[in-house]
Structure formats: structure tokens, C-alpha cells
Amino acid sequence: MRAGDDEPSAADLVLTKTPPDDAGARTADQYEWQAVMATADGLRLYLDALDPGGNFNSSGTTRVVCEHHEDWVALRDEDAELVSAKHPGLPFGAYSTLNSLADDGGVAHLFNRWLTMGEKPTCRLVTTAGASDRAHKLVEIAVTARQRRLDGEPFLPDPEQEELLTGFGRALLKHCDGLPQRWTSPNGGPPESIPTADHRQQIIRFLSIFTFQDSVPRKYAPYAAPAMFAQPVLDRLGSTAPAGSVWEAVLAVFRARMRAAGPTPIGGLPPVLADPVGAASPTPAVFEADLASRIVTLTDIDLAIRTAIANPTGFAPLPRLMRTSRLAIKMEVGGCTDNTVERAEQLRADYTDFWRDPLAADPSARTRQQRLHRLLLRISDAATDRVKKPAGRWGADLWRQLEADLDQHQDTLPVDMDADLALGGLCELSNRCKVWFSDSFDIASEQARRRPAEGAGS
Template sequence: MSESSEQSEATAAELVVTEPQPDDSGANTHDRYDWQAAMAAADGLQLYLDALGPNKRLSDDEDRRILCEYHEDWVAMRGGAAELVSAKHRDASMDAYRTVNQLADEGGLAHLFLRWRALKEKPTCRLATSGGLLSGDPQDLEAVTKSLREMRLSDKQITVNGEHATLVAKLRTAIHTHGEKHLPPEWKNGDVKEISAEAQKEEVARFLSMLDIRHGLTRRADIGFLAPSKFAKPVVDYLGYDVPCESVWNAVYGIFHTRMRAAGPRVNAVISPVLAFVNGGGPPTPADKERELSGRIVTMQDIDLVVMTAVANPVAYESLGSPVRLSRAAIKMKRGQCSDNSIERGEQLRKDYQRYWRDRLTGDPTALADRERLRRLLLRVSDKVDTPSLRAQAIWGFEFWRLLQDELDSIPAERIPAGMDPDLLLGGISELANACQVWFSDRFDVAEEFDRLREENRGSAA
């Protein structure tokens, strides 16, 4: 049997683990990893909930699993089926995707298309993003995906009609622009007989029929207090355990955070393969290849184990305040020479502030608008206190912290959300500092300082 015929018979999941990826995920910031790990954990919890039978247990042959940081940010698999997921976080300041070109580049659709094509068009695909879609081409493209998906699921031939042709053509052009480095040879010249421009558009249309765009997802700043109730609580409720959903979330998130970072060298990479090429052994099977990627895979059995561990000992998985020197807010306050007592107070108040909004956002439809209104007020207070005369001092962070408290104490009660007091407002300032919207010194590279302090902590522990 030829290699091409073998590949055509392979399932999507087999192709995902046997087809080498052309590039690794590259450098990622701590924040990007944290958000992607949280979104992958949310997928894992949903798959786990789906896998639990009426007896609230996994079946012996349960094979749902998630492959992290390979081909795309993660791949959800069940049996031979696979879904490639490209996860793109967008801060509120970046607003919604405004063009098809932006979706192809910043939304990763060009890379996602090329990975789908390299995997013989077999996986389904998903763009998971915190960004929204502006009216016009972005929302129209989403509508095209739904229309073409209906054709595919109805076993109809995928056709590019007049309604879809313009957007398909725009996405094809954007793929040429933003996927140029990894374009297949037959795509590099639209006049090549083997695959014409029209044939390329047909490929794009088939891709769109396999694509699901999920936008407006939880942003990074909200994950900490929304994720436990949004993603873990349904599992805890279904299982019927009286434990904090926060503990279950932390346990599941922890395993995804670890596996998302497992793209580096394997621990046993220096060990020589044993009996790998004996007569009659044959080439590695897809199962062999998947075992080689086990460090990047989270199975439902893995999730079941950590869930039950968290249920048995929830206190061990309760959220702890980050070591004062290793949170972004604390690093900023430390650079501004705030006292250790002020930093510790700021960290505790930030945690109280998060808890306040976590409780309100769970069931209060007015909470989101109230939180945004308060955010604007706190930024206004910060801007008012941050004066040229204050910054004329060589070190001004400790004075800034004191002036902020005085200003927050003077805000009338009717201007702040019910149940809040000046201390919680100060926790809100600390939360804004953690999101890099408030500073206690001139700006600096927080990630670099984070790494330096982490290494300093390791040296102290040793």
C-alpha cells in the first residue's frame, strides 16, 4: 500500500499524532500560557462532564483526550475524531476583529487553515478568542461558516455561491499574505495547473465548513474569579459533592498548565530506544506516536484522578495569595518602595475584591455593568492622584498608595456598588495594577522582573 493511500485511510486523530508539525508554538508570555491553559482546562472539564455516565463514572473504554501545544494550541480528540483549536486572547483595548485580514493574522485562521490542510482536511477546527466580531465582514464570515457547515452535515456538496464567494476570496487572499512562510508549493502560484485559484477557493470553503468561531470568551483578567463557577461548578454539581468548586478548578487547571508547557525536551530523551528496530517490528504505529506525546496529553482519566483528589482534600487546592514578591501588583508596589505591610495588605484586599465580583457575577445581571463603571471610576481616581509633582520625587510609589487611600475614603457611598467600602476599592486599585493599568513607578518589563525574582527565590530556597 502506498504512503498516500495509507494517509487517506488514517483518521484525523491518527494524522494529528503521526504528522510532524512544521513549527513549535514559539515564545509565549506567562499571561498567554495562563489564559490558554485555562481555556484548555475549560474544554477538558466539558469533555469530562460529557464522558460521565448516569452512574457518574467513566466507562472503561473512555478515550476522550486533549493534546496540548502540538499543531495548534490544543487538539481535542475522541476515537478517530479530532478538533484543532487556535486560542487567541485579545485585551479589551484591542476591541473586536474588524476585518477578515485580522482574523487570518491575529485570529490565527491562516495558520489553522494550513494545519488543517496538512492533516488531509480531516480534523474539524475552532477559533477560541476573547475578542468579538465587528459587524460587516467578520460577522458575515461567521455566518458563512454556519451555512457551509449545514451543507457538510447534510452530506451536500460544499459549493461557493454568490453569497459566499466574496468572503471566501478575501480569506484566500489573507491566507496567501499571512501564511506565506508555510504555504504549500502548489499554492504559491495561483496559475499552477494542479491547483488553480478556483480550486484554492474550494479548499477554503471546505475549511470554513469545518470551522467553528467561538468569540467573546472570558478574558484573562476575569479568569481568576469566573472560572471556578463557570467551568468547574457544573462538574461539582453533577457529581453531587459538597466541596468548593475553586478547589476542583485549581486542580484541573494545574494539570493543563503543566501539559501546556511540556513541549520541551523529554526527561528520558537521553535513553536509547530498546528493541526499536528488530526484524518484524515494523514502523511506529499511531498508538506508538501518541505514547511519545503522552507528556502533552490530558486524558479523562487524568482529569478524573485530579478531581477526586481535590474532592478528597479540597483544602490542599484552595487558592493561595501569590507570594508577595511574585504577583504583578506586588512587583510594581515593590519597585515603588511600598512597605512589605502595604504590599501584603494590597494582596489581601485584591483577593477580597475578586471574591466580591465572583459572587456577584454568578447570578446578578447588573454586575458586569457595575464592575465596568467602577473600573472607570478607579482609573479616574488613579489619574487624579498621579500628578507631575508626585512624579517629581525620585521614588513615589509609597506616597501614591497613601494618597489613593485618602481619595478613595472621600468617595460618596452612592457612587460605589452596594456592599463595597474604601478597603475593597483599594483592592480594586491593586487588581488594576495586576492588570498593568496602574503603576507605582515608571514603566518597566514586569515579565523580566518576575523571572529575576523567581530565580532569586529559588536561590534563597536552596
């Protein structure tokens, strides 16, 4: 049902309601993944505003509000969609319980915001985790309830679905702030009577506007995004500009808005005579002006795209350094940072220098070196057993574990060799394919793939 003239629309409520909390602290890579997913939404909204000939219709009021109520909100005219983006990581697997979906998946937070806004917005969870077991069954109920809503028909749950709705209601009571005070038992009945039939109907209404969206994992997003999200827009525009350049231009806008670093029309000027006696409550337009630094309009996206098409080299992503040593390739595949790889290469060089003179002048030096290599391989074998994961990358964990273990073996190392130099020995063994920072793979083929861009490596 559309909002009447005498009541605020979903879009107005998003702009005028003050969130009880603002964006919390997140790691830089989590922010980046959320910016990527918000950019994908922005490009979809922009594509919808293009006619079949690629002409942009700028007359609408479609925009994205970043980090307000949820990770972002998509607004179009009077409609609003609250979007929560969750990347729990590859080892997490799937949301399997109703509690994990409500808590880890952030659905309880979405439910709370939806209630605050009079059940008017739609809601979406964008996540890299799947859903299984009871959580998957609840997502299936959401699909069915949404179709019933679109068909104008009521959703009548069967006994198994009733039990799932009751379980989800109890999960919401645990993880939805303020809900226990709003959801009271009829006539002061016992708490176990919650959720009631009315509460379950409210949950059905929520599920009928809720969408569970699988998304691309963080480590693949930078590579997949241009082809998946920017290329369809370029195809509609009839442009042959590089998708990577257009993607980077639009992503840069969303990166800034996700950190509230967009334009501020009044700068840092203080409010003066803002609310005189007799003044009316601020309109949604006033609230929206205060949120300007967080808003991406379709005009912003159009300008970024046109600029990138006209000057594609100015937005091309920086080329990544292509290392070709066996050690560097293994560590990169294992998920080690650039700084860790650079340090490993230096330690390996220091280790080689340490043995150069003894090996040339002392016949017994090679025996001592082989004894040390056996010790290092034993340490590596034990450390790998401790950190290796069945899914996800574990190279960085192995590096830290090796550092810690070598500190414990300082007394067994050769004279004049410290733990860092012994770590360089492990790096040399890795370069000889005796130590891996991931499951083994065809290292020679990967070297051959990288060498045309960089030249021969060792």
C-alpha cells in the same frame, strides 16, 4: 466521511505528523489563560464520558494533546479537533478584516495544519475578541456551511459570499506558510486569478469544519471558571465539594502538560536499537508514547477530580490578601501589581515621615507642602491625559508615567526630596482621593466590602 481501513484517521495524523514549529514564547498570564481554556475543554470531554448517574466510562480513547500542532488538540477515537486560543486583550476590540482574522486570529495557521492533515480534523478558534464587518460575515458563512455539511447538502455561495471567499483566500496567501507554492494558477495563469473556483471550494470545506468560539477574558477567567466549568461536572457526580478546589486540581494537570511537564515513561534514557534495518515505520501508538508529557487523558482528569473531592482543602486556591487602604484599592482596580502596591504604600509612609517634623516645628512648612501638592496634581493630571484608555486598565501605565515625569521635575522639588519621595506624595494624594489609577468609583463601599475579612484599614 470516516477514515477507511487503509488510510490514517485524523487522530493518527495529529500524532504522527511533525509540526513545522513548536510552541513559541508566551507571557505567563497568556499561558495561564490558555491552560484555563484547555481545562474547560477537558472538563467538557469528561462530562460527556459520565452517564446520567455520574458513573465514569473509562473505556474510550478521549484525551487532550497540549502544545502540539496548535495550542491543544482534542482527540476522541479517530476524530481530532485542532484548537487555537487567542487573547489579544480588551483594547483590541474585534477582528474586523479578513487579514486580521487570518493573521491575528491564527486562522491561517489552522488552515495550514488542516491542509497538512488531509482536510480531516475539525478546527476551532477560542478567542476573547469578537468579529465584526467582513470578518463577522465570514464567520456567518462558516455557520451556514457547517449546517449544510451536517444536512448532507452542498453550500452554494451567492455573489457577495463568493467575493468574501476570494478575499479570504488572498488573506490566506499572505499569512499561510507554504500556501503560495501549493496554490498555483491553472495553466500558469496570472496570480490575480488565485484563488480559483477550486480554491474557494477548499475554503468552503474548511469553513464547514471551523468554529469561532467567544470566550471569557483573562482577567475574569480565574473567578468565573469554577462555576462555569467545574460545577456542572460536580452536579453530574452528585458531589457538594467546593467547585474551586476541583477546578484547581484539574487546572494543575493542564498547567503541567501545557509546558510538556507531564510524565515521561522512559525518563531520560537514550534510544537504543530504535530503528534496526528492516523495521517498519513507527505506529501512532509509538508517537503517542513520545508525547506522553503533553497528553491529558480522561483518567487523569477523573483522578484529579476524585482526589480534590476527597481532600478539598488541599486544592483550595490560596486566599488573596485583602488590602483596605484607599491607595491600595485604587491601584489594584487600576491593574497595578502587588509589588507596585507594596512599594507605593512604603513611599507614602516615607513621604508622611518627611513632613512630620517640619509641620510640627515650622509654620511655613504647610504652605510649602501645599505648593508641592499643586505641582504634583498638575503632573498627575498631565500624565493621566497621556495614558488613560477608553477600555482596559491603565493604572500601571500611569504609575510608570508618573515616575518618568517626576524624574524630569527633580529641580523643582523641595530640598532633600528626590523623585521617589515625590512619588510618595502622589500616593498620599491618592489616599486622599485626589489622584486615581482608574475611573473613579465608590471607594467607601469597596472598603466596607473588604473589611470583614481583613479588619479596619486606613
